[in-house]
Amino acid sequence: MTNSMLRKMRPTFIYALLGIIFMLAAPSVLQLFTIINLTTAIALSVLALSLALIWGYGGILCFGQVAFFGLGAYVYTISAINFGGSTWAILVAIIVTSAFASALGYFIFYGRVSDVYLGVITLTVTLIFFSLIRRTSGPEYKIGNALLGGFNGVSSPPINLPWNSASFLFPEQVFYVAMAALIICYVFVGWLVNTKFGRVCVAIRENELRAELLGYDIRAYKLGIFTIGAGIAAVGGVLFCNGVGRITPDIFNLYNAALTIIWVIVGGRGTLIGPIGATFALFYVTSALGGQSVFNNNLVLGIILIIFVLLVPKGVAPTIIGWASARQKKSQRRVRRRRRAEGTR
Amino acid sequence: MKRKRGDVVVETRELCMHFGGVRAVEQVDFTLYDRELRCLIGPNGAGKSTFFKCLTGQLVPTSGEVLIRGHEMTGAEPFEIASLGVGIKTQVPNVFDGLTAEENIWLSARRWHGEARARALTAETIDRLDLGDIRRTLVGRLAHGQRQWVELGMVVAAEPWLVLLDEPAAGMTHEETYRTAQLIEEINKTSALIVVEHDMQFIRMISRQVTLFNEGGILMEDTMDAISADERAREVYLGHRS
Numbered sequence: 001m002t003n004s005m006l007r008k009m010r011p012t013f014i015y016a017l018l019g020i021i022f023m024l025a026a027p028s029v030l031q032l033f034t035i036i037n038l039t040t041a042i043a044l045s046v047l048a049l050s051l052a053l054i055w056g057y058g059g060i061l062c063f064g065q066v067a068f069f070g071l072g073a074y075v076y077t078i079s080a081i082n083f084g085g086s087t088w089a090i091l092v093a094i095i096v097t098s099a100f101a102s103a104l105g106y107f108i109f110y111g112r113v114s115d116v117y118l119g120v121i122t123l124t125v126t127l128i129f130f131s132l133i134r135r136t137s138g139p140e141y142k143i144g145n146a147l148l149g150g151f152n153g154v155s156s157p158p159i160n161l162p163w164n165s166a167s168f169l170f171p172e173q174v175f176y177v178a179m180a181a182l183i184i185c186y187v188f189v190g191w192l193v194n195t196k197f198g199r200v201c202v203a204i205r206e207n208e209l210r211a212e213l214l215g216y217d218i219r220a221y222k223l224g225i226f227t228i229g230a231g232i233a234a235v236g237g238v239l240f241c242n243g244v245g246r247i248t249p250d251i252f253n254l255y256n257a258a259l260t261i262i263w264v265i266v267g268g269r270g271t272l273i274g275p276i277g278a279t280f281a282l283f284y285v286t287s288a289l290g291g292q293s294v295f296n297n298n299l300v301l302g303i304i305l306i307i308f309v310l311l312v313p314k315g316v317a318p319t320i321i322g323w324a325s326a327r328q329k330k331s332q333r334r335v336r337r338r339r340r341a342e343g344t345r
Numbered sequence: 346m347k348r349k350r351g352d353v354v355v356e357t358r359e360l361c362m363h364f365g366g367v368r369a370v371e372q373v374d375f376t377l378y379d380r381e382l383r384c385l386i387g388p389n390g391a392g393k394s395t396f397f398k399c400l401t402g403q404l405v406p407t408s409g410e411v412l413i414r415g416h417e418m419t420g421a422e423p424f425e426i427a428s429l430g431v432g433i434k435t436q437v438p439n440v441f442d443g444l445t446a447e448e449n450i451w452l453s454a455r456r457w458h459g460e461a462r463a464r465a466l467t468a469e470t471i472d473r474l475d476l477g478d479i480r481r482t483l484v485g486r487l488a489h490g491q492r493q494w495v496e497l498g499m500v501v502a503a504e505p506w507l508v509l510l511d512e513p514a515a516g517m518t519h520e521e522t523y524r525t526a527q528l529i530e531e532i533n534k535t536s537a538l539i540v541v542e543h544d545m546q547f548i549r550m551i552s553r554q555v556t557l558f559n560e561g562g563i564l565m566e567d568t569m570d571a572i573s574a575d576e577r578a579r580e581v582y583l584g585h586r587s
Binding site (some may be wrong): 196202203206207209211212214216217218 | 403423424427433440441444451452453455489496539
């Protein structure tokens with residue numbers, strides 16, 4: 001890594017460090033119930049991170065990012081049951097999901113399907129998964145030893161120590177794994193968007209024709225970032241079914257597909273920490289709302305989304321960054337003016 | 346009459362581009378030699394821009410062939426044509442609005458070079474085009490003429506051997522137009538150019554050989570002076586100028 005790369009990644013490292021401190025401190029401060037809940041929130045924020053990458057940086061509005069999340073969870077669960085351990089199951093989940101995304105993306109990007117239809121196609125794929133897996137409740141629907149279980153889903157074997165399928169991790173340890181995975185994915189994406197590949201993806205987001213006229217094969221770049229995003233979503237899926245303990249077809253429903261988009265809109269496109277933070281915040285808002293019965297949950301979420309789209313259209317993180325840099329410029333100008341004033345005296 | 350300076354770099358054979366019943370480009374045979382500077386002129390709807398888009402891969406011709414340095418490029422993707430080392434500037438400024446001027450140019454240089462060389466080339470281009478003051482400004486915030494210059498900077502930073510410019514002086518002030526003409530002269534020292542342009546004064550500043558389009562075909566190819574003097578040319582184009 002060059003010096004300039006390290007400089008660009010400084011904020012990423014700062015947030016990663018805060019994450020590590022949180023990871024180490026949380027289990028001794030928080031109750032086990034909260035820790036288990038947090039694991040689910042972490043899994044969802046990995047999903048948000050994957051959409052922040054492909055939408056915020058790649059300009060690809062994938063309405064079905066949750067399809068890759070759910071696929072990752074299902075592939076993990078089925079392989080873990082069949083292999084009798086999680087080590088290879090995690091790898092298989094990431095590889096199968098990425099391969100599926102790259103096959104789907106190949107037709108979308110090399111077929112030059114426009115942005116609107118990309119959203120429609122990805123959402124449709126998600127809903128197809130939803131309908132298909134819901135109908136697999138009979139004993140005839142099984143992959144190896146794993147019953148798909150239809151509407152009730154499958155219970156997911158917990159993660160174990162690498163190559164030691166007897167040593168399951170306890171919920172607290174799963175929290176460490178989830179947090180570490182989130183931090184690793186975050187630093188990886190933070191690095192990726194500053195590489196040549198990442199900068200070209202941003203350029204494609206800004207102007208496809210210009211990127212192409214510079215000699216970049218935009219189809220290959222889009223396919224690349226789409227596939228990587230799907231792989232990260234699969235990591236989230238693996239964490240999710242570990243946090244919850246089972247995976248059901250409900251993961252593929254319209255509500256979850258929309259929720260992913262909301263996290264990124266609220267957190268802010270073009271940042272990574274924004275969508276992660278927004279996921280945690282909205283996760284806790286929904287949990288808190290679940291504990292009361294005065295307001296309808298979805299109504300409140302809908303109102304939050306409308307407020308953000310109208311008042312903070314860029315999202316929270318870019319708005320804060322905008323304020324901060326405006327203040328910094330202002331104070332710099334003030335310093336310069338003062339210096340000039342002193343010089344004339 | 347033709348001033349041969351070397352090998353053929355761009356050739357079209359019986360190139361046609363039809364939109365339904367409209368024959369925007371009809372049977373065009375065109376040849377450009379290495380290090381040549383050629384202007385394409387013609388009245389509105391003469392087919393210059395459509396011809397340009399066929400050369401750059403933005404349109405797939407109905408029939409005929411496009412050869413660039415002997416490579417058959419008919420119907421190739423724009424990135425494939427650019428990957429031959431062709432620098433292209435479109436009519437509407439196509440820039441990366443959300444990125445800084447510096448990054449716009451870097452993205453062009455980085456396509457061809459490694460990290461260090463790309464950075465050096467970017468700095469060089471910024472100096473050469475005098476973009477130092479706006480290097481850290483988002484291109485979306487710049488004035489029209491400056492955006493045009495950033496786009497020219499992107500073309501130059503790729504060090505192309507063939508440059509295709511569609512109306513480079515459009516919307517520029519007189520001063521900017523003059524500087525653009527100078528830049529084109531400078532680019533021409535190392536590369537061949539095709540310039541589509543409306544602005545007659547600009548063409549007089551840079552012109553060597555001019556191709557006059559009319560009704561989808563090439564009406565004549567000659568120097569600007571000869572075209573100005575020609576009856577037919579005056580009728581289709583210059584006569585309508587006022």
